[in-house]
Amino acid sequence: MIIYQPPHGYCYNSDTIFLYDFITNFKISGEVLDIGTGSGILALLVARDYDAKVNAIEIQEEFVKYAKINAQANKKDITIYFGNFLHMVFEKKFDFLISNPPFYHHNVLRSHNKMIDFARYSGHLPFEKFLQKANSILKPKGGLIFCYDAKQVQELMSKLSLYKFQIEAMKFVHPHATKPASLVMIYAKKSSKSLCKIFPPLVVFNEKGEYAKHTHEIFKKVGVHSIKCSL
16 A cells, blocks of 8 residues: 655654554444544555545645545545544544544654644643543444553543543553553543453564564555655
């Protein structure tokens, strides 16, 4: 699958690839919404591999253009919304929400590039407001699958519970076997009573500092080729 991306500005990274690998553990169907789709990679992967009606929303107009071009280039029928997720009025409810939302907190040095700033920093999509909106547009028993900064996991669990989400599965990503987790991936469900399944961790690099074998397998399975270009 080919993904066109801007030559200067935010481009998808391995977080999105690992998130999609996590998503493949679940039976995705019905109406799906990718929140903050960027160039559309996550939505397109779901459209490629699942029998689902895929939707995507993006707040930056330039990224909307890339997402539409990528949908055409890969011959996938995706409904793309342009606007702020928190204020968008959707004409339907969704079975699944998927997202690699901005999660850098306010103490992190900010980028002067607007595209990067919107894509990375949580002030543009505060987690509690994200959950409040998610709860309102998900169908009963709907699922929310996302990744976030692992260091903020305590807050994530507290806020998810507050908005009636039960964590059904969780997986941590470590850069190295001896390093703390940098990313957590979560599958939460509305009004669920299931216990949480903790998946084995994903360790990205081996002891030589090279991608581990399973990391290579994930990249191969996802099968995405990125091309940077101006529109």
